Amino acid sequence: MTDENASYAAVLRLFRAQSFLEARLGPPLASVHGLGLNELMLLMQLARAPLHRLRRVDLAAMLNASQSTVTRMALPLEKTGFVKRESDPRDARVAYVVLTKAGRAIVDQAEDTLRQMSTELFRDRWTDKEIAALGGLLGRFTAALPGEIP
Amino acid sequence: MTDENASYAAVLRLFRAQSFLEARLGPPLASVHGLGLNELMLLMQLARAPLHRLRRVDLAAMLNASQSTVTRMALPLEKTGFVKRESDPRDARVAYVVLTKAGRAIVDQAEDTLRQMSTELFRDRWTDKEIAALGGLLGRFTAALPGEIP
DNA sequence: CGAATATACTTGCATATGGAAGTATATCGG
DNA sequence: CCGATATACTTCCATATGCAAGTATATTCG
Numbered sequence: 001m002t003d004e005n006a007s008y009a010a011v012l013r014l015f016r017a018q019s020f021l022e023a024r025l026g027p028p029l030a031s032v033h034g035l036g037l038n039e040l041m042l043l044m045q046l047a048r049a050p051l052h053r054l055r056r057v058d059l060a061a062m063l064n065a066s067q068s069t070v071t072r073m074a075l076p077l078e079k080t081g082f083v084k085r086e087s088d089p090r091d092a093r094v095a096y097v098v099l100t101k102a103g104r105a106i107v108d109q110a111e112d113t114l115r116q117m118s119t120e121l122f123r124d125r126w127t128d129k130e131i132a133a134l135g136g137l138l139g140r141f142t143a144a145l146p147g148e149i150p
Numbered sequence: 151m152t153d154e155n156a157s158y159a160a161v162l163r164l165f166r167a168q169s170f171l172e173a174r175l176g177p178p179l180a181s182v183h184g185l186g187l188n189e190l191m192l193l194m195q196l197a198r199a200p201l202h203r204l205r206r207v208d209l210a211a212m213l214n215a216s217q218s219t220v221t222r223m224a225l226p227l228e229k230t231g232f233v234k235r236e237s238d239p240r241d242a243r244v245a246y247v248v249l250t251k252a253g254r255a256i257v258d259q260a261e262d263t264l265r266q267m268s269t270e271l272f273r274d275r276w277t278d279k280e281i282a283a284l285g286g287l288l289g290r291f292t293a294a295l296p297g298e299i300p
Numbered sequence: 301c302g303a304a305t306a307t308a309c310t311t312g313c314a315t316a317t318g319g320a321a322g323t324a325t326a327t328c329g330g
Numbered sequence: 331c332c333g334a335t336a337t338a339c340t341t342c343c344a345t346a347t348g349c350a351a352g353t354a355t356a357t358t359c360g
Binding site: 218 | 316317318319324325326
Binding site: 005006007009010012013014015016017018019020023037063064114115118119122125126128131132133134135137138139140145148149 | 155156157158159160161162163164165166167168169170171172173175187191213214215261264265268269271272275276278280281282283284285287288289290291292295297298299
């Protein structure tokens, strides 16, 4: 197998692994916490942001989503009270998305669930070394991206 | 970092890497070949299937998608002539999706493009060993799934 | 200062997708 | 053989998403 094919194979497998994980983890997470995976990712970005708040445009970059997607994802989260809107006194164009107390609580709970499910996924077929190696290699992709989760 | 957190970190990074790759590779692929990534994945499954054909239900399992999604993805592909519909003489419920000559051609071209873009992604920041390691580890996920791409 | 440009966000439109219900066919158990 | 159940597919409805256009505000440059 040439280098080119190795890169290609890695990309294809990443796509497959992702669609599997989404199908495997998404529905249980939603049924337990009422949160989609993408909604959780949004809330997690807020949870680790300074002041628990981010501009929509920055959130979009962190989530690899469009601005309109962020605008509309924020609506139901506001309804349920997990985030609230805040304006910037120095720039009237900006509408921050701010994590509320309730939002912080649901993130913690949902992250616990996702952590458990992740552990379960690897249990019995992976060594600690392999898991760490996979995380490390994937980190080489994500390290350069905005919104890295430490 | 505990084992649990290592699994979780790997899963989170996989999500992030995937959304990045989709944003990075999808649009160029679509503009060059007029094919979305998911459409290409569907055609690739057909390209490697016996007789270049698959039942919709099997295609859905391979793509981690619902049956209705496959039904509707096939429609524009039929319009453009990349696939055609075929029935099973022994089971009238089945409607095969069959790759056409034109479909085979577009898969080859689009795969070439994706291969090049994948290579470009890793160039200059990854060693051959790292790429192979990443592909190998991801393969531990995907190996057990239906529709593994060899 | 003021016009041109850039930025942040929202909205309209088109596409993509899942789940549930509906239809047709096949298989199973008595 | 026949009713009950299972399977394959499609369609309906609701949600999710991107892009382009629209609105409001900021910044830049002459």
